[in-house]
Structures are given as C-alpha cells and as structure tokens.
Amino acid sequence: MNSSFSKEFLAETKETLEKQKIRLERQIGDLTNKETGSAFPSYGEGEDESAEEVATYDANLQLLDANQSELRDVNESMVRLEKGTYGICKYCNNPIDEQRLRARATSSSCVACKKALTQEL
Numbered sequence: 089m090n091s092s093f094s095k096e097f098l099a100e101t102k103e104t105l106e107k108q109k110i111r112l113e114r115q116i117g118d119l120t121n122k123e124t125g126s127a128f129p130s131y132g133e134g135e136d137e138s139a140e141e142v143a144t145y146d147a148n149l150q151l152l153d154a155n156q157s158e159l160r161d162v163n164e165s166m167v168r169l170e171k172g173t174y175g176i177c178k179y180c181n182n183p184i185d186e187q188r189l190r191a192r193a194t195s196s197s198c199v200a201c202k203k204a205l206t207q208e209l
C-alpha cells in the first residue's frame with residue numbers, strides 16, 4: 089500500500105528527517121569518548137573526579153540511548169519514505185494524520201493505535 093501524501097509534504101519530511109539525522113549523529117559523536125569509543129568521560133584520576141565521571145557517564149548513557157533510538161526511528165522513517173510506505177500506521181495500515189507527522193516526523197502509528205497501545209500498558 090502506498091501513502092497518499094503530497095510530494096511537497098514528503099519532500100519536506102525528507103528534509104526534516106535528514107536534519108534530524110545530522111543533529112543526532114553529531115550529538116552521538118559528542119557523547120562518545122573519542123579515545124575509548126564509549127560514553128565514559130575522562131576527567132582525571134582523583135576520587136571526586138571519579139564520582140563525577142560516573143554521574144556524567146550515567147547521564148550521557150541515557151542521552152546516548154535516547155539519541156540512538158531516535159536515530160533508528162529516523163533511519164526507519166527514511167527507508168519508509170524511499171519505499172513509499174511512509175506515514176502508514178504499522179498496526180492498522182491506515183494513513184497517519186498529516187498533523188501528527190508534522191509534529192513528529194518519525195511517528196509510525198496512528199493516534200487511535202497509539203491510544204489503544206498506551207491503554208493496554
């Protein structure tokens with residue numbers, strides 16, 4: 089099933105997703121320690137610094153996690169754009185409201201399905 093969104097809207101969405109991708113990749117790069125390849129910062133060897141390192145590490149890790157899952161969503165949305173299945177709810181196969189997609193370009197489920205899911209939890 090192909091989505092019935094306008095070319096303009098899809099082009100705009102593609103641009104939004106590309107910008108998000110660049111921003112996320114930059115953030116992930118910033119959060120990753122260049123030497124170790126992990127999110128662990130290196131302030132120094134002292135005890136105080138270590139405590140601070142751990143706190144920063146926890147915060148960075150959470151941020152990194154959030155950024156990485158967001159990046160995954162962005163990449164998946166870009167694939168769906170390529171395939172022409174962008175904006176189709178993954179649960180009920182109905183088109184997702186354009187307003188919803190404008191607010192969050194990576195939405196992959198419609199309002200009704202999202203509601204149903206949230207209520208189940």
Ligand SMILES: [Zn+2]
Nearest residue numbers: 177180198201
């Ligand atoms: Zn749905």
